[in-house]
Amino acid sequence: MTETADTTRKLPAAVEQFVLRWGDMGGQWGVNRSVAQIHALLYLAEKPLTAEDIAETLGLARSNVSNSIKELIGWKLIRRVPVLGDRRDHYEAEADLWLMLTRIAEGRKEREIDPMVEALTHVLAAAEGDPTLGKVAKTRLREMHGFVSTIDGWYGQMLTVPPATLMALIKMGTKVVGLLGLGRKPPPS
Template identity: 80%
Template sequence: MTEITDNERRLPRAVEQFVLRWGDMGGQWGVNRSVAQIHALLYLSERPLTAEEIAETLGIARSNVSNSIRELIGWKLVRRTPVLGDRRDHYEAEADLWQMLIRIAQGRKEREIDPMVEAIGQVLADAEGDPTISRVARTRLNEMHAFVTTIDNWYAQMLTVPPSTLMSLIKLGSKVVNLLGMGRGKPPKPG
């Protein structure tokens, strides 16, 4: 078992800044700052880290690290990794950016889109025989249901597209829309 020295615990400025900024962004995405900072630290780490090393490096409570790691494992963004000669748990982050994106999207879909699709479907079923529902409300509920199920289906389709193809499409940007003749046209000129 190798112990890390005080010099090794100090983060290079760029790494420290990334960890801090990723933590701030995490808060804007609805993720606890500590969870995001631990993810950033593990993502940039050359080797798997123990919870104790994470706590010391980031200056956060060991219990907070444990809870945060549990959440990151639940998102499948961090995994437990064995290290020869050390019985402690070590953790490493998923380094493949596409896998990270897919796992985050899947987690958000399960937490946000799936319940919405189910809830709106149930509301529509309940409204089916109700003569007191206005035509406007019924139309808007149907539109909302069609929209969320389309998003759900699109997500499932995108999972089957190879990452290199997705990256090519992303790089094309609005050129794809213009090629298909579906663009909104040029913005109006200021008067």
């Protein structure tokens, strides 16, 4: 994370570890490491930071920071905020975890799920009219389309559930299944 001691600011150990770990996780999720590190830094920052502050703190090139900021603004995970007496742009991260999670999920859905639903819809339409396609392939395409469409619909429904209610459901875990009587039935004796 540090190029040289002269070009970076010293971060508290916990902040540095969070920035490093968030960057690693971002890389595993297909997000550029610098983008994830900048997000982590802004998320824990006490006050809005300039791009220069970010570049200096993380030891990143200014151009890398600018591109990363554009990406984070596009995801609506950070925003530009005015600071009285300073003409430079300052940035802060969305601090509401549910809003942050929702925005990430919406972005991933738009980039990954929506194109998959559209592609499967076209493939399924072509498959239904293809007499050369076997029964197994048609059945599995219908199942895949049904599954992905159901997940897509469920996601849309979950966006309407208030965060406090959603958190309560999450904390209940498998108890919800038992309450609804949807658990596995014991095998007949």
